[in-house]
Structures are given as structure tokens and as C-alpha cells.
Amino acid sequence: MTKVTLTVNGRRMSADCDDRTILVNFIRDKLALTGTHVGCDTTQCGACVVHMDGKSVKSCSVLAVQANGSEITTIEGVAADGELHPVQAAFKENHGLQCGFCTPGMVMTSIDMIRRHGGQLDEATVRHELEGNICRCTGYHNIVKSVLSAAADMNAKQAAE
Template sequence: MSKVSLTVNGKLVTADVEDRTLLVHLLRDHLGLTGTHVGCDTSQCGCCVVHIDGRAVKSCTTLVGQVDGADITTIEGISKGDELHPMQAAFRDNHGLQCGYCTPGMIMSAIDIVHRYGGNLDEETVRHELEGNICRCTGYHNIVKSVLDAASRMNVAQAAE
């Protein structure tokens, strides 16, 4: 057992957990943040993606010890009160989700893509960058549309700031 402290969605959290605990299980089982999902055993599907210190990472492939002291953002932490994050809004407006299971990881990865590319995104780049996120429902068509739409919304928002 080890004691870890980390910031999750802006709140300082400490937990006493087995060393084998993965970040995704800390979030889901100990902190009740069940928006982050598990969809595979092999670090491929991306249902579990969260931001660790601002970078989109697979929480199923991260031990809690590795993130002691880190700043974590989950799907529950990206909207400002009732105001959706532009990526969330774009997924809704473009029908970028169906069953919703891959969606949190998809959105967290997609925000990271836009952060890295800014306005220089095209369909081919988005498809390549989504390699680590598997969706079985949408056929990706509307996910790609959502990310491109959100990229323009986020860039407009950034320009306005």
C-alpha cells in the first residue's frame, strides 16, 4: 500500500491504495469518477484517456505511483459549470457519439490533438491522430467532423482571449 496525492479536476486528492492500482481504477473505484472507461486490456482502445499534466494519456496504463503529485483532468473536469467545453459541444452538434462508451476518451484525446495542432488540422491528420482511440458505433465519420468543428471553435475562442 502507498499513499499518493494528486490533483484531480482541480481538487487535491490523497488515497491509500495498493501499488498495483492503475490510475483508471483510482478514478473510477475510489473517486467515483466513472466517466473514464476501460475498453481493452492492451492499451489500445483509448476509452480511458485522461489528461496528466495537460497531456492525453491512457489511465489504464499508468500506475498511481507514477502520477503522485501530478495534475489530472478527466471528462468530468473539462466543462465550466453548465457551459460545455467546445469539444463536448462539437461532439453533440455533429452526432459524434452513439453509445457514449468511447466518447470520454475520444473527447480527451481530441482536445489534446487540437492543443497540439491548433488550426493546422485536416481530415487526414485527425484520422491519423485518432489511432489510439477505437469506436465501434460511429464509423468515425462524425467524430472526425466533430474534431474539425471543435478545432475551429477552440481557435476562435483562443483568438478572442
């Protein structure tokens, strides 16, 4: 057993785990943050995406011990002051979800995508960037629409500041 200490959603958290424990299971089972979903355990579906040290990662591809000392943001940590993150709000407004299983990973991937591209996105870029996230319900149309809407909203707010 190894003690792993992370800063998760702004809070320092520690727990003991086996050296083979993957980060997604550590987050869900040891830290009781169940918004991050376990899909395939093989990095193909994207349901487990979190931000580690500011970048999106598939948490099923990282051992918890590898993340020791890192700053992690999960889906539970993106809303602020009772307000949905602009990407979460756009998914809600544009019907970018159906069953909701892939939604946390889609939202986390989209937040990072918007940050990396400075909000300058087009449909082709969004579709390409989301290739690592699988949705079996929506056909992606409203997910892409949601990401583009969020990017536009975030750009407008930034320009107004």
C-alpha cells in the same frame, strides 16, 4: 498500500491503493469519478484517456503510484461554469457519439490534439491522431467532423479575443 495524492480536476484528492493499481481503476474506484471508462486494459482502445500534467495518457498504462503528485484532468473536469467544453459541444452538435462508451476518451484525446496542433487540423491528421482510440459504433465520420468543428470554433474564439 501506498497513499496516492493527485490534483484531479482542480481538487487535491488522496486515497490508499495497492502498488499495482492502474490509474484508471484508482480514478474510478478510489475517487468515484466514473466518466473515464475501462475498455481493454491493454492501451489499445483509448476509452481511458485522461490528461496527466497537461498531456493525454491512456490511464490503463500508468500505475496510480507513478502518477502521485500529478495534475489529472478527467472528462468530468473539462466543462466550465455549466457549459460544455467546445469539443463536448461539437460531439453533441455533430452526432459524434452513439453508445457513448468511447466518447470520454475521444473527447480527451481531441482536446489534447487540438492544443498540440494549435487548432490547425485537417481530416487526415485527425484520423491519424485518433488511431489509438477505438469506436465500434460510429465509423468515425462524425467524430472527425466533430473534432474539426471544435477546432474551428476554438480558433475563431481565440482570434476574437
